[in-house]
Amino acid sequence: MTSLGSVPSVLLGVLLMVVAGGSSLRADAVVRVVATTSLVADLVREIGGTRVSVKSLMGPGVDPHSYQPTPSDLRALQDADVVAFHGLHLEGRMENVLQRLRSRRAQVVAITSDLPVTRLRRVGEGEGAYDPHVWFEVGLWRECISTVVAALVRADPAGTETYQARGEALRARLVALDEWVRRELAVIPKERRVLVTSHDAFGYFGRAYDFEVIGLQGISTVGEAALSAMTELTQLLARRRIPAIFVESSVSPKAIQRVAADAGVRVGGELYSDSLGAPGLAADGTDPSTYEGMVRHNVRTLVSALR
Amino acid sequence: MTPEWVLPAFDAHAALVAPWTEHRDTFGWVGVMGFCVAAACGLLGNYLLLRRMALMGDAVSHSVLPGLVIAFLVSGGRGTGPMFAGALVAGLVATLIIDLLQSRTPLKQDAAIGIVFSTLFAIGVVLAVAFAGQIDLDPDCVLNGELLFVALEPSVAVGSLTLAPPAVIRMASVLALVIAVIVVGYRALLVSSFDPGIARSAGVHVRGVRLGLMLLLSLVVVSAFEAVGAVLVVAMLILPGATATLITERLPRMHGIAVVHAGASVWLGVGLAVWLDCSLAPAIVVAGAALFVAAWLMGPRGGLLIQLWERNRVQS
Numbered sequence: 001m002t003s004l005g006s007v008p009s010v011l012l013g014v015l016l017m018v019v020a021g022g023s024s025l026r027a028d029a030v031v032r033v034v035a036t037t038s039l040v041a042d043l044v045r046e047i048g049g050t051r052v053s054v055k056s057l058m059g060p061g062v063d064p065h066s067y068q069p070t071p072s073d074l075r076a077l078q079d080a081d082v083v084a085f086h087g088l089h090l091e092g093r094m095e096n097v098l099q100r101l102r103s104r105r106a107q108v109v110a111i112t113s114d115l116p117v118t119r120l121r122r123v124g125e126g127e128g129a130y131d132p133h134v135w136f137e138v139g140l141w142r143e144c145i146s147t148v149v150a151a152l153v154r155a156d157p158a159g160t161e162t163y164q165a166r167g168e169a170l171r172a173r174l175v176a177l178d179e180w181v182r183r184e185l186a187v188i189p190k191e192r193r194v195l196v197t198s199h200d201a202f203g204y205f206g207r208a209y210d211f212e213v214i215g216l217q218g219i220s221t222v223g224e225a226a227l228s229a230m231t232e233l234t235q236l237l238a239r240r241r242i243p244a245i246f247v248e249s250s251v252s253p254k255a256i257q258r259v260a261a262d263a264g265v266r267v268g269g270e271l272y273s274d275s276l277g278a279p280g281l282a283a284d285g286t287d288p289s290t291y292e293g294m295v296r297h298n299v300r301t302l303v304s305a306l307r
Numbered sequence: 308m309t310p311e312w313v314l315p316a317f318d319a320h321a322a323l324v325a326p327w328t329e330h331r332d333t334f335g336w337v338g339v340m341g342f343c344v345a346a347a348c349g350l351l352g353n354y355l356l357l358r359r360m361a362l363m364g365d366a367v368s369h370s371v372l373p374g375l376v377i378a379f380l381v382s383g384g385r386g387t388g389p390m391f392a393g394a395l396v397a398g399l400v401a402t403l404i405i406d407l408l409q410s411r412t413p414l415k416q417d418a419a420i421g422i423v424f425s426t427l428f429a430i431g432v433v434l435a436v437a438f439a440g441q442i443d444l445d446p447d448c449v450l451n452g453e454l455l456f457v458a459l460e461p462s463v464a465v466g467s468l469t470l471a472p473p474a475v476i477r478m479a480s481v482l483a484l485v486i487a488v489i490v491v492g493y494r495a496l497l498v499s500s501f502d503p504g505i506a507r508s509a510g511v512h513v514r515g516v517r518l519g520l521m522l523l524l525s526l527v528v529v530s531a532f533e534a535v536g537a538v539l540v541v542a543m544l545i546l547p548g549a550t551a552t553l554i555t556e557r558l559p560r561m562h563g564i565a566v567v568h569a570g571a572s573v574w575l576g577v578g579l580a581v582w583l584d585c586s587l588a589p590a591i592v593v594a595g596a597a598l599f600v601a602a603w604l605m606g607p608r609g610g611l612l613i614q615l616w617e618r619n620r621v622q623s
Contacts, residue, residue, distance in 0.1 A: 100460055
């Protein structure tokens with residue numbers, strides 16, 4: 001009886017967690033922030049603490065390319081004190097719309113706007129064609145903290161001390177996280193430092209932690225993987241004896257699973273790429289709904305598959 | 308246990324009244340924009356239906372990709388102006404080739420449409436992969452301005468007079484142009500749509516009328532793209548006229564019904580989107596389709612209820 005009775009309550013608990021994860025704006029908080037992606041929302045939450053209430057437009061597992069706004073998103077954007085987005089074209093055309101919000105009273109900030117261009121990866125031609133996936137280089141994501149702190153201070157000068165203190169604390173934690181990542185990855189031998197995933201999200205990761213990164217699709221997740229790319233990849237996996245390749249949480253796993261089957265390699269697990277995971281603990285004890293948990297999850301997945 | 312989380316409770320005031328009263332600053336211009344798109348599409352769609360060219364809108368909306376790619380390569384960016392021009396030219400080229408194929412070859416229109424839009428789409432994909440590299444040129448991404456975001460656009464002001472957001476002004480101009488063309492060219496459009504033979508003998512330049520209509524169609528489709536995307540614009544072109552067809556066979560009334568259908572779709576669509584908190588353009592199309600079904604059930608021309616009633620009357 002108890003086991004039967006507990007099923008609905010577990011369901012209810014999961015439901016409540018999902019509802020809490022969808023987090024509408026709380027009325028009692030000082031600063032109302034709307035963030036575009038779950039990663040941006042997490043960064044603002046870490047820095048703002050209880051002085052801010054953050055609504056994330058794109059929930060866990062949502063591909064920024066396929067986001068469609070709802071009426072409540074619109075109301076939240078209109079009522080927001082701070083609108084934080086990622087920038088570097090991650091949000092596509094929506095960026096233009098968000099920029100226009102500047103003419104209202106809201107602080108609008110692209111959290112990557114203060115990153116020095118020299119540290120960004122150029123992709124393709126044309127102005128502003130940079131790889132947006134900066135969060136995979138922990139040291140680069142750390143540089144976004146000061147931009148968020150400044151935006152929150154502008155919106156809520158009374159909280160300056162809080163924001164600066166929390167920003168400093170987060171910076172220290174990310175320094176430690178960066179060291180942890182390097183330590184963990186050190187067990188993977190040089191010749192196996194190849195990361196094969198669905199799309200080119202891990203360029204910064206490869207650059208920072210000395211991995212060769214191969215994405216089946218381009219930077220954008222929209223197109224289908226080209227047949228020639230799949231064949232080339234299959235041959236390369238066999239030639240280089242790469243033991244495992246990886247699927248991404250916000251991209252369909254089909255193409256990668258197909259390549260893995262063709263090349264006879266393992267799918268080494270699911271990496272979080274363009275968005276964080278749902279709240280709750282993954283099997284490896286990390287919580288991929290936070291930035292730090294997501295990084296730890298990805299690194300543990302890589303280490304266990306490639307070591 | 309009641310499955311409360313499946314559907315949120317329906318609050319008639321919040322869904323159907325509040326968007327136009329206390330939340331007017333959120334939904335006001337969104338509603339006007341939606342109405343302009345739906346009405347322009349619906350009015351023009353009447354003629355497409357009469358001419359059995361309903362899928363021409365689909366053809367135009369899928370033909371724009373090569374135009375977008377070429378505009379991107381020429382202008383070196385994704386600015387709205389060049390993208391709009393590229394899409395418009397590509398849509399025009401598509402309609403011209405379709406017209407050429409159906410008038411100069413034994414092919415019928417359906418085959419001509421099928422060949423042209425899929426080929427142009429394929430050319431667009433080839434061009435994009437060959438020359439634009441990995442750049443993101445999905446028509447929905449480039450041209451889909453998202454109806455709801457109209458609310459965030461600041462209005463254009465002339466002197467001390469605040470007008471409307473630029474997107475609304477653009478779409479209202481397109482609607483005004485459609486209405487003007489229908490008013491001015493009413494007779495020629497009417498006769499050539501119902502009976503090209505009679506029209507020709509009455510001195511109407513039938514091919515000219517058709518090309519003019521296609522030009523207007525390209526303009527409407529590409530403009531509407533900005534608000535509702537490539538797929539849903541087809542529904543907006545066909546649903547109002549199809550609904551009107553089930554109610555009347557007189558063209559002026561069809562126009563009236565199409566406009567009413569446009570307004571009602573937007574009103575109910577906003578209600579649906581607010582109720583379920585979903586994206587707006589699909590909600591408007593769903594509402595428009597529901598109105599079509601209502602006309603199908605209850606309409607005076609071939610409505611299911613009428614048929615049922617008449618069958619019973621004959622039997623008794």
